[in-house]
Amino acid sequence: MSVLIYLIPLALLLGFIGLAAFIWSLKSGQYDDLDGAARRILFDSDENPPDT
Amino acid sequence: MEQHSIPNDRKLSGQVNSQNDGYENFVDHMIDGESQLSVLISGVHCAGCIQKIESTLTKEQDIKAARLNFSTKRLSISWTGNDSRANDFVKKIENLGYGVMPYSPDKEQEQTKEQSRFLLMCLGVSGFAMGNIMLLSIGLWTTSGDTMGVATRDFMHWISATIALPTILFAGRPFFRSALKALKSGHTNMDVPISLALILASTMSLYETISHGEHIYFDSAVMLMFFLLIGRYLDLKARGAAQASATDLLSTLVGFAQVLQENKTVRIPIRDIREGMIIRVASGEKFPVDGVVLNGQSSVDTSLVTGETVPRDIKDGDEIYAGTLNISAPVMIEAAKAAEDSLLADIVRLMEKATQGQAQYVRLADKAAGLYTPVVHSMALLAFLGWWLVGGIAVPDALMVSVTVLIITCPCALGLAVPVVQVLATGTLMKNGVLVKSGDALERLADIDTALMDKTGTLTIGKPILQEKYDAQNFQIAASLASQSLHPLSKALAKEYKGDLINIDHIQEIAGKGLKGSINGKTVCLGSRSWCGNENSPPSNEIELWLSVEGQTPTSFVFKDQLRKDSIETIKCMQNCGINIIMLSGDRETIVKTIAEECGIVDYYAQVTPPEKFKIMEQLKSEGHKILMIGDGLNDAPTLAGANISMAPGTAIDMAQNAADIIFMGDKFAPVYNTYKTAKLTQTLVKQNFTLAILYNIIAIPLALAGMVTPLIAAIAMSGSSLLVIGNSFRLKLKT
Numbered sequence: 001m002s003v004l005i006y007l008i009p010l011a012l013l014l015g016f017i018g019l020a021a022f023i024w025s026l027k028s029g030q031y032d033d034l035d036g037a038a039r040r041i042l043f044d045s046d047e048n049p050p051d052t
Numbered sequence: 053m054e055q056h057s058i059p060n061d062r063k064l065s066g067q068v069n070s071q072n073d074g075y076e077n078f079v080d081h082m083i084d085g086e087s088q089l090s091v092l093i094s095g096v097h098c099a100g101c102i103q104k105i106e107s108t109l110t111k112e113q114d115i116k117a118a119r120l121n122f123s124t125k126r127l128s129i130s131w132t133g134n135d136s137r138a139n140d141f142v143k144k145i146e147n148l149g150y151g152v153m154p155y156s157p158d159k160e161q162e163q164t165k166e167q168s169r170f171l172l173m174c175l176g177v178s179g180f181a182m183g184n185i186m187l188l189s190i191g192l193w194t195t196s197g198d199t200m201g202v203a204t205r206d207f208m209h210w211i212s213a214t215i216a217l218p219t220i221l222f223a224g225r226p227f228f229r230s231a232l233k234a235l236k237s238g239h240t241n242m243d244v245p246i247s248l249a250l251i252l253a254s255t256m257s258l259y260e261t262i263s264h265g266e267h268i269y270f271d272s273a274v275m276l277m278f279f280l281l282i283g284r285y286l287d288l289k290a291r292g293a294a295q296a297s298a299t300d301l302l303s304t305l306v307g308f309a310q311v312l313q314e315n316k317t318v319r320i321p322i323r324d325i326r327e328g329m330i331i332r333v334a335s336g337e338k339f340p341v342d343g344v345v346l347n348g349q350s351s352v353d354t355s356l357v358t359g360e361t362v363p364r365d366i367k368d369g370d371e372i373y374a375g376t377l378n379i380s381a382p383v384m385i386e387a388a389k390a391a392e393d394s395l396l397a398d399i400v401r402l403m404e405k406a407t408q409g410q411a412q413y414v415r416l417a418d419k420a421a422g423l424y425t426p427v428v429h430s431m432a433l434l435a436f437l438g439w440w441l442v443g444g445i446a447v448p449d450a451l452m453v454s455v456t457v458l459i460i461t462c463p464c465a466l467g468l469a470v471p472v473v474q475v476l477a478t479g480t481l482m483k484n485g486v487l488v489k490s491g492d493a494l495e496r497l498a499d500i501d502t503a504l505m506d507k508t509g510t511l512t513i514g515k516p517i518l519q520e521k522y523d524a525q526n527f528q529i530a531a532s533l534a535s536q537s538l539h540p541l542s543k544a545l546a547k548e549y550k551g552d553l554i555n556i557d558h559i560q561e562i563a564g565k566g567l568k569g570s571i572n573g574k575t576v577c578l579g580s581r582s583w584c585g586n587e588n589s590p591p592s593n594e595i596e597l598w599l600s601v602e603g604q605t606p607t608s609f610v611f612k613d614q615l616r617k618d619s620i621e622t623i624k625c626m627q628n629c630g631i632n633i634i635m636l637s638g639d640r641e642t643i644v645k646t647i648a649e650e651c652g653i654v655d656y657y658a659q660v661t662p663p664e665k666f667k668i669m670e671q672l673k674s675e676g677h678k679i680l681m682i683g684d685g686l687n688d689a690p691t692l693a694g695a696n697i698s699m700a701p702g703t704a705i706d707m708a709q710n711a712a713d714i715i716f717m718g719d720k721f722a723p724v725y726n727t728y729k730t731a732k733l734t735q736t737l738v739k740q741n742f743t744l745a746i747l748y749n750i751i752a753i754p755l756a757l758a759g760m761v762t763p764l765i766a767a768i769a770m771s772g773s774s775l776l777v778i779g780n781s782f783r784l785k786l787k788t
Binding site: 004008011012015016018019022023026031032033034035036039040041042043 | 098099100102103120121122123124165169172173176177180183184187188204207208211215
């Protein structure tokens, strides 16, 4: 059972990383244009689309 | 008047500056010295469009960033240097073939955006918490303290508590705020029991955790919160869509206008137009402000404002409204008001006001919650205090009785009473082509006693239709001429004609009059009575087009807007249900009267403007009437938004569809009556459900208070009551 001492914090850490990623994506405006991203994927990479 | 004089050489053919200047007025300056411009782009459909626009701009040396938001079609450009570069950038985009319109962000939209971010954040945090607590809960619920050891169980309880408590404090804010607001103003809503449930569940679980208890309920509390937040977020999104359409409409007011200043035509932003300015409006352009025609003849499509399909002819001295479309020829107008005071802006403001007013409606479920919450919670408290102080049993046992009371009275049956019936009813309606947009729409529809109806496009089909049969040769000539014009009457005429068209030479459209051409050297004209009609024929109230062929007597083509097939019957059915029907139309008195008589409507108002329609509705509302509004045009939109409940046909403009609570598809009017009937039935079933839920509580609560029910039996009994309510709701399926 003592393995739980490591495993649970580890699981939580992974969860926190996910949450942090979500908060970062929200703050950097990635949820502002949900339709655009789906289309930008079709850009040809050699034409250098503008950075965000 | 001095300002009315227009220099001759500029008349109607006023020289126009470049189409792209004036954007420097919309540039924002950032702290770091960069300039920024936001514009709305039209004609963006795919990835290629995004890339074309963005890469064209970023090729410019001074551009820092250019980003097109595909969802909002808004392009933001930032660059270093001169403001007037804005015009170059706009020109570049226009050269690619896209439409550009200035965009000025409005406060309300920013607020919605802020709110949606907040909810999304709460949703994300509670989703994270839910996932992690579930992970622990699986372990906790599948084994017992005996197997895993009390220490391990406590460890897991504590971790759950550490995750759940901050989450509930953070992500529960939308509910706590709304509940607090309701309590402060002295009533309750559904958020009050939700908040109490969250607080109670977490305090009890915390107590259990501290006292090495067996069960904690953090998982249920967080999950409840997560699912409720999803609902809130989707609800906000739906409301955001309605708001977006209102902003789109106002964008007709953020473009440019050609203003005549000191003998030159200058392009200035519409928002800068002041009273007395002289504006040139080309054919195909929308009038930017309300004003008076100074010079020129044209026809104007006023459908946006008055809802009428047949264009109005204008000449010198006539009034015109912002947002209406100049169809046939360029005209000069004098602005009567600034753009923000125009009728169109008034309509939008009225709509906003009306939408805000709607928020005051208290749903039946909230009313029930208002009664239920204080009674049940004080009863549970009394049970605890009674058993502990008077009954003299130990605190945990008294708490158990109290929890039993809470479980047995859990608002499940009560909470299901409304939604189950509503989901079934909206599903049935949807199959019949009726879309119910808001949850409480049917509730409000069942209460109405007065129905206001627009005429054109609502009671009628809304398009002029050619009547009777005509001489084949004349019909052919008329249709051949008409096929060259975009005028609605021409289109209607050309549509009815099924044969071959003949070739007509020298076709020209004469503003405000009609079409002219020649066949084998003979002049043929198609147009208004005064221009090419037979002046001696008896005057008629019908909408008509006249055809004159050189050397022949002119013949007329008569058009009529037709009633929907079952309008008369539907209105009779509604009147039989005791609903007072009133017709509101922007059309002429004679036409309105004919239609009203045909439908058996006693009360009607003709030639009413959109604000007048709204006023009539408000007046009736203040007299205590519950009002259903049915309409399809922008002119109906404020009234649709302000009425207790509103319906719009599927052919209505977007604004009207957004403002309406219910949309019905197809050419028939009967869905209006059918929906009303279903709403009535729904209400009956909801009331029966409430009665069942209350009956159950009346039997169960005394038993629980007496301590005769264990939590397990309480849970089973509760499910039983829920099943009973669901079963009753399904009777709707049998009856419709």
